[in-house]
Amino acid sequence: MNLVGVGIGLIVIGLGLGIGNIGKSALDAMARQPEMASKIQSAMLIAAGMVEGAGLFAIIMAFLTK
Amino acid sequence: MDLLSPEPGLVIWTGLTFLILLYLLGKFAWRPLLSAIKEREDSIKNAIESANKANEELKQLEATRARIQAETRQERDAVLREAQSLKNSIVEEARAAAKQEAEKIVVEARAQIEKEKADAMLEMRQQVAKLSVQIAGKILVENLASDDKQNELVEKYLNESNFN
Amino acid sequence: MVSKLKQIALVILMLLGLSCATHLRAENAEMLKAEEPEQLDMTELIFHHVLDSYQWDIVGWETESGEQKLSIPLPVIAYYDGHFICKLSSSFAEGKRIEEDGLVWYMGVPEGRVVEKLLLDTPSEKGIRPTLDISVTRNVASMWFSVIVILLIFVSAARAYRKSLVPHGAVGAVEAVVLFVKDIADEQIGEKSAKYVPYMLSLFFFIWINNIIGLIPVFPFSTNLSGNIAFTATLAIGTFILTNVNASKHYWVHNFTVPGVPFVMKFILVPIEIVTMFIRPFTLLVRLFANVTGGHIIILSLISMIFIIGSLLMSLPSILLTLIIFVLEIIFGALQAYIFTLLSALYIGLAVNEEH
Numbered sequence: 001m002n003l004v005g006v007g008i009g010l011i012v013i014g015l016g017l018g019i020g021n022i023g024k025s026a027l028d029a030m031a032r033q034p035e036m037a038s039k040i041q042s043a044m045l046i047a048a049g050m051v052e053g054a055g056l057f058a059i060i061m062a063f064l065t066k
Numbered sequence: 067m068d069l070l071s072p073e074p075g076l077v078i079w080t081g082l083t084f085l086i087l088l089y090l091l092g093k094f095a096w097r098p099l100l101s102a103i104k105e106r107e108d109s110i111k112n113a114i115e116s117a118n119k120a121n122e123e124l125k126q127l128e129a130t131r132a133r134i135q136a137e138t139r140q141e142r143d144a145v146l147r148e149a150q151s152l153k154n155s156i157v158e159e160a161r162a163a164a165k166q167e168a169e170k171i172v173v174e175a176r177a178q179i180e181k182e183k184a185d186a187m188l189e190m191r192q193q194v195a196k197l198s199v200q201i202a203g204k205i206l207v208e209n210l211a212s213d214d215k216q217n218e219l220v221e222k223y224l225n226e227s228n229f230n
Numbered sequence: 231m232v233s234k235l236k237q238i239a240l241v242i243l244m245l246l247g248l249s250c251a252t253h254l255r256a257e258n259a260e261m262l263k264a265e266e267p268e269q270l271d272m273t274e275l276i277f278h279h280v281l282d283s284y285q286w287d288i289v290g291w292e293t294e295s296g297e298q299k300l301s302i303p304l305p306v307i308a309y310y311d312g313h314f315i316c317k318l319s320s321s322f323a324e325g326k327r328i329e330e331d332g333l334v335w336y337m338g339v340p341e342g343r344v345v346e347k348l349l350l351d352t353p354s355e356k357g358i359r360p361t362l363d364i365s366v367t368r369n370v371a372s373m374w375f376s377v378i379v380i381l382l383i384f385v386s387a388a389r390a391y392r393k394s395l396v397p398h399g400a401v402g403a404v405e406a407v408v409l410f411v412k413d414i415a416d417e418q419i420g421e422k423s424a425k426y427v428p429y430m431l432s433l434f435f436f437i438w439i440n441n442i443i444g445l446i447p448v449f450p451f452s453t454n455l456s457g458n459i460a461f462t463a464t465l466a467i468g469t470f471i472l473t474n475v476n477a478s479k480h481y482w483v484h485n486f487t488v489p490g491v492p493f494v495m496k497f498i499l500v501p502i503e504i505v506t507m508f509i510r511p512f513t514l515l516v517r518l519f520a521n522v523t524g525g526h527i528i529i530l531s532l533i534s535m536i537f538i539i540g541s542l543l544m545s546l547p548s549i550l551l552t553l554i555i556f557v558l559e560i561i562f563g564a565l566q567a568y569i570f571t572l573l574s575a576l577y578i579g580l581a582v583n584e585e586h
Contacts, residue, residue, distance in 0.1 A: 042417070042572060049573050053513025056520050060070065068281050068344045069523065072460035075364040076282065080373065080464040087377050087436060092428040095384035099408060100427070102391035109395065 007062045015055035022047050197227045272534040277344045280454050280526055282367045284319040284337065284348070288449040304371055308335070308348055308360040319365075322348075369461070372453035376440050384435070411435075411571060418575035422582050426575070429472065433465060434571040441522060441563030445556070456566075457522030459515065466515035469574040474507070477581040510577050514570060521566050525559040 026044035030037045201223045286302040303320035315335055321328060327336040334351040340359060348365065349357050387404040390397065397405045408431060415423045415430040440456040455461050483489070485507065488499040532552045536545045 042414075045569055045572060046576060049513070049517065049569050052517055053509070056516040057509070057513060059520070060516055068277065070459060072458075072463045073282065073367075074362065074460075076367065076369055076458060076460035077464050078364055079366070079370045080461050081467075083370075083373050083377060084432070084436060084464065084468065087380065088429065088432045090381060091384060091432050091435075095381070095388045096408075096428045096431055098388040098391060099384070099405070100412070102388070102395055103405065103409070106395040 004062050008059055011055055011058045011062065015052065018051040018055070019048050022051065201227065272531075272538060274344070275534065276527055276530045279452075279530060280457065280523055281345045282369045282458065283345060284322070284365060284367055286368045286371055286449075302371075304366045304368065306348060306365040307363075308350075308365060309362040310350060310360040311352075315360075368453055369455045369458055372443060372450070372455050373440070373461075375450055376436070376443050376455070379443070380435055380439050383439075414568075414572050415575045418572065419579040420583055423575075423579075425476075426472070426578055429468075430571050430575055433468070433574060434567050437465070437518065437570055438564055438567035441567060442560075444522065444526065445559055445563060454523065454526050456563075457519055457526055459519045462515040462518040465518075465570070466511035469514060469577060470508075470511040472574075473510075473577050473581045476578070478584050480584045481581045510573075514573055518566050518570055521562055525555070525562060528555050529559065 022044055026040050029040050033040070201220075204223060205219060284306055285304055288300045288302065290297060290299040292298070303318040303323075305316060306319050306322065307316050308314070310333065313331055313333055315328070315330065317328060317335075322335070322337045325336065327334050329335075332353055336349055336351075337346045338349045338357060339345065340347050340349060340357065348360060348363055350360055351357065383404065387397075387401045390401040411431050411434045412427050414434075415427045419426055437456055440461075443451045444454050444456055446452060485503045486500060488496050488503060491499060529552055532548050532555060535548045
């Protein structure tokens, strides 16, 4: 159970870094090209969704294999 | 874990409910809503289009009006010019005719004068001849009495037949 | 300037409250050591809220004779081996057992589970689950309630257009959101979107309204339908079916042959593509489930902190924190509905379009 907790923690670190990076790049891009903001936003959400999907998958696996 | 195991009962109910919701919303909400929005979009598009068309027509009308105006002005100018030239020609003609008439009158007058003059001369000649003959006759009648008398006589007749 | 001061004051207040709380907690922890069950109760409370149940509790209170509850009984419908049962959940109250044709039906907590489920004893086996349990549970009832709400909102909005094509008041807001969702579908799917727009709209509002219903903490709201894995799974299956039924030839060719890579790579990429096909709806369902359930658990835990620590002082930071999370959850409720719809549209768009 403890190891599962560590695993979930690691997953969340990775997830946070990944989504944080996506958000940072998206904000940079939006600041540089405000007229493209809506397109960048949907692309950002899609990318974040993919990363989050992988992360959630890992969390579920962590729960299931305890 | 309870959390992670989907209940088949709930899956069935959700599926059924969602299908029914999809049907009901599709029929009673989305179709009228989207068609209303589409209709509005179309009507706005039509309105803009017809406004553009009206504008275009107005422009065309304006152009036509300007063209007609220009044409009218041209025509008027042409008419005026024609009238002017007509007037000029009429005046010119009249002047020419008057001149001709005047010349004719002058010529006629001159001819009349010439004729009168010729007549007068003719008459005078005849008169002179008659007088001369008369004088000659008288001279012949009274002559020979004396030279003085002859001279007196000639003088007398000459005075009588003053050329005036 | 004033708002900044307010913010700082708020943060200081929260920190004070937190430090108070941790202090109190350290003190109380020793006193409460003997009363371990109190904390277990909270887990039960949270699970009771987050998971499904056979009746719809409106309010509960303590009396001298024990816990009292005001709840709406819901129909229990189940099938096992040629036998149907259809009773109100109140007939199973207080451990009552119903015997029919040699089968004994009752409510109990099966092994490895947290909440009560409908169980039955047969002459040969004890405590098994029925083959099919299609009881109208709290979540199902809440779902029907949400359907009524959705129909009321959108059918009346659609009717408003009969009078005039220009929306007034709330209808304008409804139209704005509808057009927002329609634009998602149009952008991701392209020219073939008209067929999928009704699905996308229904999906978005079904999820969103249920998220909101889950967040309002009084009857008839406060259920955790959109945080139930069965619910999210069904919607994800819907998207999966739509994606694959309408997929173009190009999609299948791409998935099973992966053109444009060396032959050896195909042995790796084709399985990846095929797994991706199934991973996509799976992440859809897990994302929605995890976000909504996570939000509910956080809010309930923060509220529970008051009772765990057992101090009135704790209520201030606890309620402030809950408020912040609550606002966040309201945003997330819309965001998750948006992401679910956006990704559904994206997947369908990838599948139905010839080139991408």
